[in-house]
Amino acid sequence: MTGDSSQKLFKVVFILGPPGSGKGTCCHAIQKNHGLIHLSAGDLLREERQREGSEVGALIEAHIRNGTIVPVEITCMFQAMRAAGDSAKGFLVDGFPRNQDNLDGWKRQMSGKVDEKFVLFLTCPTDDCIKRCLNRGEGRSDDNEESFRKRIDTYNSQTLPIVEFYKKQGLVREVNSGRPIEQVLEDVERVFTEAGF
Numbered sequence: 001m002t003g004d005s006s007q008k009l010f011k012v013v014f015i016l017g018p019p020g021s022g023k024g025t026c027c028h029a030i031q032k033n034h035g036l037i038h039l040s041a042g043d044l045l046r047e048e049r050q051r052e053g054s055e056v057g058a059l060i061e062a063h064i065r066n067g068t069i070v071p072v073e074i075t076c077m078f079q080a081m082r083a084a085g086d087s088a089k090g091f092l093v094d095g096f097p098r099n100q101d102n103l104d105g106w107k108r109q110m111s112g113k114v115d116e117k118f119v120l121f122l123t124c125p126t127d128d129c130i131k132r133c134l135n136r137g138e139g140r141s142d143d144n145e146e147s148f149r150k151r152i153d154t155y156n157s158q159t160l161p162i163v164e165f166y167k168k169q170g171l172v173r174e175v176n177s178g179r180p181i182e183q184v185l186e187d188v189e190r191v192f193t194e195a196g197f
């Protein structure tokens, strides 16, 4: 056997779905119940954008407004997972991998280090998603109609193929999130229970 067998694998669940589909909301509920750590790629990027002296803040903001995806070298999820320590039971990786570049970077860094449990795929009609984003009330620079349209285009052209990639591996668990939150969370909870969480 080669490699360090004492190294603990990071247990990971990916959360994907269109903007406003409820990824963050579901992660919030699930992390409380299951002792998992929620890592939102978007939150991490917004944090870096706000960090004084950040050399990539302006670049991140341009991507966020344009609804395009920041290069994976900047969106370093591995760093955040390592920083969280290995006491975590697992990670909810929210909004990542969102395109082929994200996926390639993830594989380069994480191969042999992660146990990918499944992808929670939230589906929600675009009309509901836009209403939710416009009413989110977090003052985000991309929660306006123009940025939303660009984000949804990026989602359809770049993120859905990633969902397909995981579907082929039998890893996708789909939940219709275009329903009242109690119903969504009931189904999400069931998916986690079935996966042994």
Ligand SMILES: Nc1ncnc2c1ncn2[C@@H]1O[C@H](COP(=O)(O)OP(=O)(O)O)[C@@H](O)[C@H]1O
Pocket (backbone or CB within 6 Å): 017, 018, 019, 020, 021, 022, 023, 024, 025, 026, 132, 133, 135, 136, 137, 177, 178, 179, 180, 181, 182, 184
């Ligand atoms: N099932 C739901 N029904 C109605 N509103 C919801 C539902 N799920 C989430 N929301 C609301 O929609 C907005 C977007 O949710 P959020 O979890 O931030 O989505 P995402 O992370 O996918 O963009 C938030 O204001 C949230 O409170």
Ligand SMILES: Nc1ccn([C@H]2C[C@H](O)[C@@H](COP(=O)(O)OP(=O)(O)O)O2)c(=O)n1
Pocket (backbone or CB within 6 Å): 018, 019, 020, 023, 024, 040, 041, 042, 043, 045, 063, 064, 067, 068, 069, 070, 071, 075, 094, 095, 096, 097, 098, 102, 142, 151
């Ligand atoms: N993997 C990621 C995730 C988000 N981003 C950027 C581009 C996205 O439009 C914004 C916002 O992402 P976030 O996941 O917070 O947005 P939603 O929760 O889907 O509304 O951040 C990215 O470049 N790469």
Ligand SMILES: [Mg+2]
Pocket (backbone or CB within 6 Å): 023, 024, 040, 042, 095
């Ligand atoms: Mg979110």
